[in-house]
Amino acid sequence: MMVLETSKANAILTVLQGCNNLTRLKKIQAHVIVNGLQNHPAISNSILNFCAVSISGSLPYAQHLFKHILNPQTQAWNSIIRGFAQSPSPVQAIFYYNRMLFDSVSGPDTFTFSFTLKACERIKALKKCVEVHGSIIRTGYERDVVVCTGLVRCYGGNGCVEIARMVFDNMPERDLVAWNAMISCYSQAGYHQEALRIYDCMRNENVGVDGFTLVGLLSSCSHVGALNMGVKLHRIACEKGLLRNVFVGNALIDMYAKCGNLDGALEVFNGMPRDVFTWNSMIVGFGVHGFGDEAIYFFNQMLEAGVRPNSIAFLGLLCGCSHQGLVEEGVEFFHQMSSKFNVKPGIKHYGCMVDMYGRAGKLEKALEIIGDSPWQDDPVLWRILLSSSKIHKNVVIGEIAMRNLSQLGAVNAGDCVLLATIYAGANDEQGVARMRKLIKKQGIKTTPGWSWIEVSDQVHRFVVDDQSHPDSGMIYQKLEEVTRKATMAGYVEDKSQFIFHGSCSEECLESSSTYHSEKLAIAFGLAKTPEGTSLRIVKNLRVCRDCHEFTKFVSRAFNRDIIVRDRLRFHHFKGGLCSCRDYWVMVIQKLAQQQNRMHVGKGKMEGTADNNNLSAAVIPAVEAKDPASGPSYYCNESTGKNQWEMPYDTPLVTHSISFTSVRRLGGGYGRIYWFKHRSPIPTAAILISKGCFAKECRELIVSLLPVQQYRMFPVHGGVSFCNVIETIKEVTGTFCKEACCICDQLMDSLIPPRHLAFLQQTNLLRWFN
DNA sequence: CAGTGGTATG
Incomplete structure (x- = not known):
């Protein structure tokens, strides 16, 4: 009898393993009941696991099953927790976890912890994560690689990068996944230099490299403009046969585009399978470089390939149109967005439209767009309008924009500078004085400016008047020499007051800023790289007028190509000219001070963070x-x-x-x-x-x-x-x-x-x- | 019997 049952159970288990849909499962279940095996632990676990975890399962049904289990064992808890952790409502995973701790005789194990941590990570429940960490330590599972990797991700995803690193460092052993988790944690938190640096440590440990590693590293490369590093990673991807991996390919495209090498992006694009991300990367890549036509071309290709565009495709498209002055096309796409493609325009799309009209001098139209948008209460659009007013020296619209900003309580120093510039252009001394007073009253709050430069695989970061670099002395000496040569080539230092010269870089506002970060980066780059090679610099703000001039002359005097990526676009300096044809004067802050981060997911974040607090x-x-x-x-x-x-x-x-x-x-x-x-x-x-x-x-x-x-x-x-x-x-x-x-x-x-x-x-x- | 990881927009 026993033998018979066992063989029946085994047969059912085998069938269960091959089961791939719920209807089939229910039939098997009926069979199980007929055979009186419903309490067979392996079978009931297997059924529950299928319902909870499989895509073709059903969580509600799993819940139903779970409820009828008398004394759920750890595995059953794990199944239900895992199911919810990967569901759209991970919070319920935590709910079950808590119940498990209290209600159940079965204790948590490594699986329980890794699923629960996943849920914590997804809902950003930091406190819960801390608490689970406590339980992990108490139950003695803190040496488990997978559990620790979960902790690293969870802390990292909650913004506690240092804590994540501590957990990582304390791990008794680290496998490839653990390293990847640490890298992507750094990369996603914006610690790009650290991400690239930790890769060096990783290489010493012989854990190898896979697609995940590359994606994380490439993402950091694109953020800091580390092209050399990116190219090396590209080579590794080739060697490992990872070029047909869409994730890697997309990351490579993005890296090449962000580093200003569109040919490289195109090359990768041509040799890989494509998904929405691939197309978007190309459209956005060309868009931010100001190549509207190409962005449109790729957009159309994407449609032909049968890929449905999403909001990001349109963002790249509109950005390209705006930069290239393709107003009609832009407007057409903007309308098609909702009418034809069923994509709701977001604030950024409206921002592009305001910018597009504003740039083209159609300020009234830009004003109208803001009025029609659901974001009149957002400073971003008004700020774009203010910048547009500056380009066209329109005092009336500029004042309207400022009035709205001030009503929203959102005026910042940069706005005052913009309006002051408009006043100055109209010879309105009083207006300028008013703005000066306002700036003084407010206290100047600016984003600190910095520049990155990659020299032999190392990314170096500089801030204004930076003295912290180990080679600081040498850099300043070099900068003197560079300035001398640039001056001989015709550069005239533009130290005149920012207000009268249309500079819109916040860096210019920083106190008596003698040496902007990019000048330091340029000097460092010239000193540290062989003649004839090009320099790539990435800034977090816009390039100011003086630095722009300076770089032009440096490129001529030293016969170097200098590629500067600023907040908004690329400047390719060569032989004393810039690819932007000094367009930058008009290219405004636009999205520079976007604050929509505050709007996106506001409630969600605050809500969950607090709500998941343990007690x-x-x-x-x-x-x-x-x-x-x-x-x-x-x-x-x-x-x-x-x-x-x-x-x-x-x-x-x-x-x-x-x-x-x-x-x-x-x-x-x-x-x-x-x-x-x-x-x-x-x-x-x-x-x-x-x-x-x-x-x-x-x-x-x-x-x-x-x-x-x-x-x-x-x-x-x-x-x-x-x-x-x-x-x-x-x-x-x-x-x-x-x-x-x-x-x-x-x-x-x-x-x-x-x-x-x-x-x-x-x-x-x-x-x- | 089971588990962890990835790209684009800002």
């Missing part, structure tokens, strides 16, 4: 309500509030708990857990707070507690769950899971109706909001 967690309990399985909590979708579905006085059986929560106590969040020892009357309680309970709150809580034994417990990230468990042991004298099962600590606003009424009567509700 404060407001993670919605979205467990589907299943009438068959008795009272439950659920999240009311329409109000977003968690609902209490259990009558307050329901006598509870084992595995249930009476629970109430108090929010915002003493400046933190609080929570009370009541425990039952197989009896409907709570025998002990634990009060948990993020900080300390306010005295009056404490009194209230204690008066509400139907128990004699209680304990106040401050919670700190990283140890909280363990603290709670320890405390349960202490308070109850034993650690009996059935007796003291904490249910759903996450339901913050879970206040039973009767309790709520009481709170309203006593005006105590304010503590809950």
